[in-house]
Amino acid sequence: MGSWTIRPVSLSRETVIGALVLGGILLGVMILSMFFGAVDLGPRAVWSGDHVARTILLQIRLPRVLLAALVGAILAGAGATFQTMLRNPLADPFILGVSGGAACGAAIASAFRLARYPGVVPAFAFAGACLAIAVVLALSRRHGTSDPVRLLLAGLVLNAFFSALILLALALTAGSDLTSALRWMMGSLAGAVWTDVRLLSIAFVVSFALLVTVAGDLRMLDFGEDDARSRGVPLERVRLTAFLAASLATGAAVAVSGIIGFVGLLVPHAIRLVLPRDYRLLLPLSVLGGATLLVASDTLARVMVAPAELPIGAVTAFLGVPFFLILLRRS
Amino acid sequence: MSLIELDAVDFHYRDGVSAVRGLSSRFDEGELVAIIGPNGAGKSTLLKLIARVIAPQGGEIRFRGIRIGEIAPRAYAREVGYLPQEQESVFPMRALEVVASGRAPFLRRFQWESEGDYELARRALADCDALHLADRYLDEMSGGERKRIFLARVLCGDPKLILLDEPLTALDVSHTQTFISLIRRIVDQTGKAVLFVSHDLNWSAAYADRMMVMNAGSVVLDAGPAEVMQPEVMKRHFGFDALAVRSDGEGGVAWIVPDAGRHKPR
Numbered sequence: 056m057g058s059w060t061i062r063p064v065s066l067s068r069e070t071v072i073g074a075l076v077l078g079g080i081l082l083g084v085m086i087l088s089m090f091f092g093a094v095d096l097g098p099r100a101v102w103s104g105d106h107v108a109r110t111i112l113l114q115i116r117l118p119r120v121l122l123a124a125l126v127g128a129i130l131a132g133a134g135a136t137f138q139t140m141l142r143n144p145l146a147d148p149f150i151l152g153v154s155g156g157a158a159c160g161a162a163i164a165s166a167f168r169l170a171r172y173p174g175v176v177p178a179f180a181f182a183g184a185c186l187a188i189a190v191v192l193a194l195s196r197r198h199g200t201s202d203p204v205r206l207l208l209a210g211l212v213l214n215a216f217f218s219a220l221i222l223l224a225l226a227l228t229a230g231s232d233l234t235s236a237l238r239w240m241m242g243s244l245a246g247a248v249w250t251d252v253r254l255l256s257i258a259f260v261v262s263f264a265l266l267v268t269v270a271g272d273l274r275m276l277d278f279g280e281d282d283a284r285s286r287g288v289p290l291e292r293v294r295l296t297a298f299l300a301a302s303l304a305t306g307a308a309v310a311v312s313g314i315i316g317f318v319g320l321l322v323p324h325a326i327r328l329v330l331p332r333d334y335r336l337l338l339p340l341s342v343l344g345g346a347t348l349l350v351a352s353d354t355l356a357r358v359m360v361a362p363a364e365l366p367i368g369a370v371t372a373f374l375g376v377p378f379f380l381i382l383l384r385r386s
Numbered sequence: 387m388s389l390i391e392l393d394a395v396d397f398h399y400r401d402g403v404s405a406v407r408g409l410s411s412r413f414d415e416g417e418l419v420a421i422i423g424p425n426g427a428g429k430s431t432l433l434k435l436i437a438r439v440i441a442p443q444g445g446e447i448r449f450r451g452i453r454i455g456e457i458a459p460r461a462y463a464r465e466v467g468y469l470p471q472e473q474e475s476v477f478p479m480r481a482l483e484v485v486a487s488g489r490a491p492f493l494r495r496f497q498w499e500s501e502g503d504y505e506l507a508r509r510a511l512a513d514c515d516a517l518h519l520a521d522r523y524l525d526e527m528s529g530g531e532r533k534r535i536f537l538a539r540v541l542c543g544d545p546k547l548i549l550l551d552e553p554l555t556a557l558d559v560s561h562t563q564t565f566i567s568l569i570r571r572i573v574d575q576t577g578k579a580v581l582f583v584s585h586d587l588n589w590s591a592a593y594a595d596r597m598m599v600m601n602a603g604s605v606v607l608d609a610g611p612a613e614v615m616q617p618e619v620m621k622r623h624f625g626f627d628a629l630a631v632r633s634d635g636e637g638g639v640a641w642i643v644p645d646a647g648r649h650k651p652r
Contacts, residue, residue: 066483067498142476268495275490277475285437285468287459287491331478331523333487335498 070336077343081124084347088120088354093362119247122311123353123367124346125255126244127318129262129308130154131345132338133301134319135326136266139273139334140297141192143203144382147319148184148305151206152213154316156187157302157309158239159217159224166224177254181306187213188302241366242315244353251311258307265300266338269293274334315368317375318345324382348374387451388412389547389579390436396444397431398603406431407603408445415546416577418570420590422614423600424624429583430471432600433549436581437468449547463491467545471552471583473536475524481535482520485510488542510542511535514568530561537565541572548572550582554589562586566593587642591615599623612638617645 089112090096100108130148137146137153148154160183161176169175194209195202218240225236266273272293275283284290308315322344323337330336349367352374356365391412398405406428413419421429434440436447438454447454454462467488475484486499486507493499499507511517514534524532533553540548550569554562570593573580584590590597591611599607599614601623607614620628620642630640 065498065501065504138477144476271490271493271495271497275487277477277479278473278484278487279470281434281437281439281470282468282473284439285463285466285470287438287461287463289459327477331480332483333479 066332066336069330069332070339073330073336073340074343077340077347081343081347081350084350084354085120085124088123088350089116091354091358092116093357114249115247118249118252119244119353120350121252122247122255123244123350125252125259126308126312126315127322127345127347127349127352128342129255129259129304129345130315130318131322131341131348132263132266133305134345135323135334135337135341136273136297136301137319138323139276139337140294140301141206142276142279143206144324145203145207145320145379147317148301149314149316149319150210150379151191152187152210152217153184153191153302153305154309154314155214155217156183156185157181157306158314159183159220160186160306161310162221162236162239163224166228168228174254177258177307177310180310181303183217184302184306184309185299187217188298237366239313240368242313242368242371243364243366244312244356245364247311255307255311258304262300262304263338263342265296269296270335270338273297277333313368315349315371317371317379318349320382321371321375321378322348324378389415389450391448391451392436392445393448394445395435395442395447397435397440397442399431405603406435406442409604410445411598411605411608413547413579413581415579416573417579417596418573418594419579419581419596419598420594421581421583421598421600422585422587422590423606427600428603429600430551431603433468433551433581433583436547437466437549438462439468439470460491464543465545466547466549467540467543468549469536469540469551469553471555473532478523478525480520481511481516481522481524481527482507484524484535485520485538485542488539491543506544507538507542510538513541513572514538515564529556530558530565533557533561533565537568546578548578548580550580552583552585554582554584554586562589569593587615587620591639591641612640615640615642617642 090098094111096108096111100112134147137148137151138144157180160179164170164176164179190213191206191209195206221239222236272288275286275288280290323341326337326340326344352370353367356367356370359365393410395406395409409432421432423429435442438459441455449457449462449465482504486503489499489503489506508517508520511520514537516531516534516538519527519531519535524535527535537553553565557565566589569580572578591614594611597609597611597614598605606623607619615630617628617630620626627645628642629645631643632640
């Protein structure tokens with residue numbers, strides 16, 4: 056025949072090219088973000104002998120930028136995972152109540168003065184995240200599939216409950232005030248330190264590695280559970296792995312930064328808008344896109360009302376809510 | 387040795403519906419078998435059991451004489467292709483990738499589809515008259531086009547046994563004919579066995595070698611179309627008042643039409 060077709064680039068190559076492009080953008084945004092803040096520092100400050108400038112850059116701004124990137128990567132990766140696992144385009148750690156559960160666990164741990172023992176706050180956050188996702192799944196599953204509307208309602212109610220618990224835990228603690236509640240519920244990256252970065256890097260690497268091992272199986276869920284089973288996918292094991300990996304990472308992210316909403320919803324959808332492909336491409340590109348979005352959002356949070364700061368959760372909500380409403384209308 | 391053999395297979399859901407009770411049957415290569423019966427007869431459950439979506443609670447299923455529970459799931463998935471009743475993707479995807487994902491049981495962990503897999507996917511699309519849809523997205527296709535994409539996806543894995551759950555629903559008459567004659571051609575040319583569930587008796591009778599009538603979880607009649615397409619059979623197993631209409635040169639198979647006279651309002 057005389058017709059010609061465009062030969063599509065293979066999925067593996069698309070993933071590599073996409074990752075390189077997004078990785079480059081991420082790097083650029085991170086470098087730019089380093090030079091925004093309360094003190095006006097140009098790139099030249101790095102090489103000048105100025106100790107104060109170096110301290111600000113290396114001990115305050117660099118950990119904060121890295122932390123923003125890690126939190127964004129985790130939340131977007133968890134969002135992509137929950138959406139694929141539950142076959143639900145509206146799933147995200149915030150909407151499902153997973154972030155709320157994690158924040159609740161973390162707030163309880165700090166209210167009971169357990170924060171001085173290393174690893175206790177993240178462990179509580181992980182437990183809270185697991186509890187939340189288990190409850191949401193149990194409430195929303197009917198006849199073997201999760202109903203999108205029930206999923207949203209379950210998440211909504213859980214979030215309300217967790218907010219109340221956070222307030223209660225903080226009210227019971229002497230000397231705490233509403234500012235710390237706000238920190239948990241609206242998210243903040245202020246006061247980022249290198250220990251947080253280290254903790255979160257480990258959580259991210261472990262969780263991402265686990266997700267990569269099940270990515271080939273998880274993407275088979277795109278066509279339904281029966282289909283995946285008939286193709287020899289060990290569904291229970293794959294789901295449990297994805298569930299634990301996403302909860303672990305979300306728990307760790309929330310333990311250091313509080314609840315930052317909508318990243319997990321926004322980023323995977325933006326990726327799908329440009330490259331509607333399966334989970335093997337969606338996961339790495341969401342991770343990079345989420346990191347970029349959160350570094351940019353945190354920069355905005357720092358400069359918009361300078362010298363004060365906006366909670367970063369407010370910035371992501373400004374971006375995420377209109378997007379969510381559009382998605383809800385369409386689905 | 388039969389390709390697949392069921393021996394007193396039992397299955398019931400927790401709420402008690404759509405059970406399969408003590409079902410025994412066998413299917414051979416090169417057979418096109420229609421599974422018919424009223425709603426809730428256990429037809430879909432039977433396909434799910436063979437596809438290993440669910441496991442029998444009693445009895446056993448053997449593939450080439452080996453109990454299917456003893457075959458590695460992925461190895462079994464290379465031999466048996468299953469098309470569920472409703473097959474839809476929540477997220478938009480290109481047809482070629484959908485079809486290529488039928489190669490998944492052949493891929494190792496971390497392995498991506500190769501150019502060879504995409505070539506097989508294109509060939510399967512061509513077999514289903516759908517190569518022109520390769521770069522289109524599922525959500526912008528008609529029901530009939532999507533059906534062909536998903537059949538191509540099953541064919542792409544080159545299974546010996548193909549299980550199709552209601553493949554003819556949502557197809558207009560012309561697409562029904564294209565689709566079922568395509569399946570007939572696959573059976574004749576490749577010697578694969580195809581089991582399909584259908585509510586369309588006449589289309590099934592026109593193309594199938596064998597019609598298996600199920601009711602209340604059991605096989606109540608398993609015979610050639612000529613024997614199944616009888617008003618008494620329809621009345622007994624479907625509660626359907628039917629007339630048999632014979633046309634010349636159809637090899638003795640009668641078409642079943644509703645007996646409108648008995649249900650006309652006075």
